[in-house]
Amino acid sequence: MSGATTAMKAAFIAIAFGLLAFIAVGLFWFFIGPASPVGFGWYLFAFAAGLTMIVLPCTLPLAFVIVPLSLGKGPVKGLGIALAFGIGVALTLSAYGIVAALVGEVAIGTLGAPLEVVKNWLYFVAGAFAYLFALGEIGLIRFRMPSYTGAAPAIIQKQGDYLKALLLGLFLGNVGVGCPHPATPVILTRIAASGDMFYGWTLFLTHAVGRIIPLLLLAVLAILGVNALSWLVARKDRIERATGWGMAFVAAFILVLGLFTHDWWVNSGQHTLLEEITQEEYFLDIIGARIGTGNVHRHGPEDGVGLFGQPLGWGNWALVFLWVLPIWWYYFKKRRELIGTPVPPPAPQ
Template sequence: MSKINRKRNFMGLFAPFIIVLALILPGQVAVAIDDEAGGPTSPGVSVTAHWSTTAIPANGSSELGLLFKVPDRHHITDVEFGLFFVELSDTLGLDFGAPVFPKGEPFHDEVCYRGEVLVRVPVTASGDAVVGSHVIPVSVGYQICQEFGQEVCFLPEDKVVSAATEIVGAGTEVVAANERIFAGSAGIKPEEPQGLEARLMAALARGSWTAFFVAFLGGILASFTPCVYPVIPITIGYIGGASAGKPLRGLALSFIFALGIAIVYSSLGLFAAATGTLFGSISGSPVVNIVIALVFAVMGISMLGAFDIALPSALQTSLVGGSTKKGFFGPLLLGMASGLVMAPCVGPVIVALLAWVAQTGDLFYGWALLFTFSLGLGLLFLVIGTFAGAIQALPRAGSWMESVKKGFGWVLLAGALYMLRLTLPESIYYACWSILLITFSVFSGAFDMLSDEATARQKIGKAFTLVIFLLGGIFLFKSFYPNAIAGTATTGTHQELEWMVNKEEQAIDLATTNDMPVLIDVYADWCVACVELDEKTWVVPAVQKRVEDFVRLKLDFTKETPWVSEMKKKYKITGMPTVILQKGDREIARFTGFKPAEEFIALLDQHNL
């Protein structure tokens, strides 16, 4: 127990004598003993517990603040009397330091405390602190005095205050909390938040509007992740073809396309946070993938000149006041479909947003933040689409422009087929690619005769279409004999890691019995970043060597089941991939999204694993 608490016990022995002395001293402060005799009654003091950080990391520190709200024209007596105290016992691997009382105000010949009084207690967590949510009892005491009318000091009061907190694994990033309460008081200063996720959580904790700026910036950065790449050629293909050589029209179409992305992406995020489902899981449905592919295919066929896509004439007239303008329904629909495509794109910022919405239940504010993030995500496509529209505005019109438009249509068809890569069996998938490539080469004149006056450009174009035809033939062969090519291609590749798949209880028991660390990879088949982690990180020999003494566990969250819901709650999963490092019952570190091999090894080095 701290020195100040031992001093309180010593001074507490003399408290009755101090009260009696106050009673017999004329002209000094009276003490109210019998409130039922018609005298003044104590208004009481509200005492609440607050933490300076969102959680306490093992091998880390935080600060507990006990906030005493003293009523107007009252004060708490000097801490030297031993009646104003805060007591805690070390528990759960937490070591509580001596309480730090603020500087009091002069009152007669003593010191008193008025208004909001914050008593700060430094807290240090050991390496084996018990990870989880806890409620810590804190004993507090005070004596309150009335300053108006007859100056009266009421009998000392004491109570137990509950301080709820969460202990997290060592190295887990936490951010400052309750900054308004802790600002200006002496004690430990929380570390400045580092990284975009930490800055976002700090802004959310203090209710700052800068959270919107951070969310927008996070969306911009997320637009450069690999799972967004399939949408780029789709954007170029549609906007470039539909802009009709008008740069401003290209800008307008790009804006509507980005708006469609933002509407769907933010709505999916809000649904995931409100219902507890995994963000992006809707894209795992084969039906959804087929619908998205059909949308892209219809857009592509339209670009090839088969038909035009627009709202019904009656609805179009009512929307634009009789104008004959059309074509804005297409980019909105395509943008919304693209929002579904990018739903599996998660990272630290979107995971932090989803967790915050789920915890606070503030759906409107959460949707606004998610929509802002989505606008940042769509900014790249606004720029790309405008640029594609500008290409059509080049001074060379005629057949060249029509060829470019049809080329964009073929790009959309390729994008539609790419969306089915996880839905179709491999043999059928390659057969479809073969049909698409062969059809493209035939319609592009691969077998048309060239005249003697053919230009070099025409000859190069014919050679290109013949190469595409040959590639289509290779894919057709691969669809019937998948191992004929794959067998030679895989020679010399790295051996894959062995994982325990969905055997969570056995893996944890094995790790506990043998005192081994655990590597948990939470994945889904529809998660592009999960595949990237498998193909670019887990196959690296240096990584495999570092984790060979780990119990390696994969949790497959492709389909929502009661077991998946249980694991999701247990490990607090909001997006994929999520990788967790733990030892025993203690989580050491985690990250969400793709992490290259060198960064993963650096994470292991940071925690001496």
């Protein structure tokens, strides 16, 4: 092996470890970091949420595009093609941030709809959609997101390698947008509330970068001769089921949060518990004293009503029901399958 080849391989190994480090730190922050990001924390949240999208069955198919594109063309050109594809995906996804900001500006600014009402409806609809999607992943209902599996348009296929990869990324960037990841409505709500198109574009662009980094890692590993895609494919069913169970619990919470509003969350005790853990009021008191505003963010018992006027007290029961339902349903489904399975005859002696 020549010195240049060895140096090239070492560089790609370093790139792979760098991407892996980004993914590890991002996932650690996503699951351990604050539940209510502020300021620059929204960019960290959006980036980390994008990293987790790779396990969704309507995002994983992009790996079957980027890996073949980057193989058989030399390491440097293969990486360049993978980057071009990733840039195309990121540009398409970032456009949704602009759309969300425009919708927020119209709904809140022009039509005068209260931000809390818009936010609650978005949480309710997205949570219900995500819950149905999760039940489909577990195998309890037939509910699958459509994904594009056909050939690219002829005008794309006729282009050069780099331009073809970029156009494919732009064309396929919509794949996975409709996947009901629990973080997506949170990010879109934040963008809509701002009504700022540049902020919406940059925040969702950051989210898109998080989405493509795992895809780039798979491409780099493939260039190095490591077929990580086969590992994912071999465990695809288990990954989908694990994702489905996790999403069922998170989606149920988002659905109930939209249906019974933030007032229910405060009354439920969960919000207060998180504030005790993070010592939110203590730190906000210090900050408020320094800038002379005091701590205006305090919570007490709320006496509002839900999205449709229902009592807030129903919220805890609704959440428990939505959490228990898939467990009960799955248990009886598997039990019925076992009862209906014929017992094989004993082997002849």
